[in-house]
Amino acid sequence: MAPPDSFRNEAKHSVLRPWLGLIALVAAMTVLRGVYAGLIDLRTDEAYYWTWSKENVLSFLDHPPMIAWFIRFGTAIFGDTSFGARFAGLVAMLGTELLLADIVWRRTRDIRATIIAVAMMEASLYYGLLMTKVSPDVPLVLFVTAMAWALVRLANSGDARWWLAAGLFAGLAALSKFTMALLLPAVLAFMWVPAWRGRWLRSPYPWAAAVIAVLLFMPVLVWNMQHDWASFRFQAVRATASHPWSLRTLGEFIGLQFGLVGFVLLPVVLAGVGLTAWRGYRSKDPVAILLSTAVIVPFFYFLWKSLSLRVGDTWPTFIWPFGFAAAAINLSMLEREGWRPSFVAMSFRWAKIAIVSGVAFVVVVCFYYLAVPFNFIGRTDPVGGEAGYEPVVSRTEAELQKTGATWIATTDYRTYAMLRWFFNGRVPVVQINERGRYQGFRSPDMSRIAGHIGLYVGREPENNPSLALWAQIPAKRELLETVDRVWRGIVMDTYAIEKFTGWTPELSLPPDSPLFRWRVLAEKYQRRWLVAGLP
Numbered sequence: 001m002a003p004p005d006s007f008r009n010e011a012k013h014s015v016l017r018p019w020l021g022l023i024a025l026v027a028a029m030t031v032l033r034g035v036y037a038g039l040i041d042l043r044t045d046e047a048y049y050w051t052w053s054k055e056n057v058l059s060f061l062d063h064p065p066m067i068a069w070f071i072r073f074g075t076a077i078f079g080d081t082s083f084g085a086r087f088a089g090l091v092a093m094l095g096t097e098l099l100l101a102d103i104v105w106r107r108t109r110d111i112r113a114t115i116i117a118v119a120m121m122e123a124s125l126y127y128g129l130l131m132t133k134v135s136p137d138v139p140l141v142l143f144v145t146a147m148a149w150a151l152v153r154l155a156n157s158g159d160a161r162w163w164l165a166a167g168l169f170a171g172l173a174a175l176s177k178f179t180m181a182l183l184l185p186a187v188l189a190f191m192w193v194p195a196w197r198g199r200w201l202r203s204p205y206p207w208a209a210a211v212i213a214v215l216l217f218m219p220v221l222v223w224n225m226q227h228d229w230a231s232f233r234f235q236a237v238r239a240t241a242s243h244p245w246s247l248r249t250l251g252e253f254i255g256l257q258f259g260l261v262g263f264v265l266l267p268v269v270l271a272g273v274g275l276t277a278w279r280g281y282r283s284k285d286p287v288a289i290l291l292s293t294a295v296i297v298p299f300f301y302f303l304w305k306s307l308s309l310r311v312g313d314t315w316p317t318f319i320w321p322f323g324f325a326a327a328a329i330n331l332s333m334l335e336r337e338g339w340r341p342s343f344v345a346m347s348f349r350w351a352k353i354a355i356v357s358g359v360a361f362v363v364v365v366c367f368y369y370l371a372v373p374f375n376f377i378g379r380t381d382p383v384g385g386e387a388g389y390e391p392v393v394s395r396t397e398a399e400l401q402k403t404g405a406t407w408i409a410t411t412d413y414r415t416y417a418m419l420r421w422f423f424n425g426r427v428p429v430v431q432i433n434e435r436g437r438y439q440g441f442r443s444p445d446m447s448r449i450a451g452h453i454g455l456y457v458g459r460e461p462e463n464n465p466s467l468a469l470w471a472q473i474p475a476k477r478e479l480l481e482t483v484d485r486v487w488r489g490i491v492m493d494t495y496a497i498e499k500f501t502g503w504t505p506e507l508s509l510p511p512d513s514p515l516f517r518w519r520v521l522a523e524k525y526q527r528r529w530l531v532a533g534l535p
Helices: 004-039 044-052 066-078 082-108 111-123 137-157 162-174 178-192 197-202 204-216 218-226 230-240 247-261 265-283 286-305 315-336 341-371 390-403 413-423 468-472 523-532
Strands: 407-410 429-431 454-459 476-487 490-501
Touching (some): 004 082, 004 341, 082 111, 082 137, 111 265, 111 315, 111 341, 137 162, 162 178, 162 204, 178 197, 178 286, 178 315, 197 204, 218 230, 265 286, 265 315, 315 341, 390 413, 390 476, 407 413, 413 454
Parallel strands (some): 407 429, 407 454
Antiparallel strands (some): 476 490
């Protein structure tokens, strides 16, 4: 017979083995994300957010300031490199996984469920690769998961002080992106639906948590008070805009969720969320209510909006960690509730299939962008569609030297961002329209602009003189050359490089100027701007 110590050692190894496997998976995928972050050039929106990190303002037109702070943190360590700009996303991914693991472990004390939840994160393209993408959704994912973690600790311990931590993380999430508001129904359901709602309504802690969140959100409120509530008006257009119904946008949304969450993982997670919601509202379980509602309400909101509007690929990013937690907890609960062994075994089997196939898909996508020289998607490629700016920058630099131009003008924030990224302060770059985007930004060195020759760099046909925009800009333009932006043999855009003289841009324009307005501030103006040819 084996000695007792051998049984203890075997049991210890059986517990350690899955944890070591998970650690190995996370480490390998983190390295993969790091390589991707360092080798793939920034996309246009990423470069745009990088320009924010160079400014000292309380907030921005498009989003709250957290993403700018994240970028500044990474570039302070690694410099103005792709890896530096994306470094905080690597840290946020690891932090989110730790929080997710703790949520599931505290609810189930089940090693398998905990490992499955974290592995689902790695198996989803949203997180397994795209948490390296510079976007406001990256800090949002971290802080809303931290908020849920604090509420789970509250539910487990009954210690009301966890409300204060939840308020702290809610405020940080609000400083990340406005869509955090879509989680308010889940938090209210957590507080109101269970039998304990009377206790919390009488307690000062939830109200103190709300005060903490509002105080942390004050930079955004103050900036908007100073700028005619521009951010809220800008975002309200997206939320309230009325467009004709479109099966195309609905299909795009559903297809994106299958592709970015996982072709097998998405139905596995949705099934787990559905059973968690049924269980939670039936038994008044506050954590099950919180996790399931945090997925269901935003998901159906985005589904509804997709009937008439293209939902951005990153918009639902913040909801799926709740889905992974709910699905993993559900797997653990199936056994405890006495479901048929065959159904339980099938549920675990599909979860494993989803994880294995998802991780493989993430690796294949990463390999495609890092090593494959071909373009299989064409001009719709989400990375290639915003890559290949090197020839544009190279020809622009050559024309700067040839003409003696000292600054660059453009009429598109994407071109502006990429030129600022590549020139990195060596040449002033000015977007001469949509000045509402840059309220509070530091002005470039006007001594290099006023009275000097400039270059206009813009996508065709934005340089078309028949556009009404150019009636507002009495500059003399002389076409020097056109250059294609090419990615893996496919022409993505053609850019015009023009000599730009006889006009000095005014950077601090009044709000009623056609050059101040951003693209979509109010729906009633959108159609008029397009008809008039204004951007």
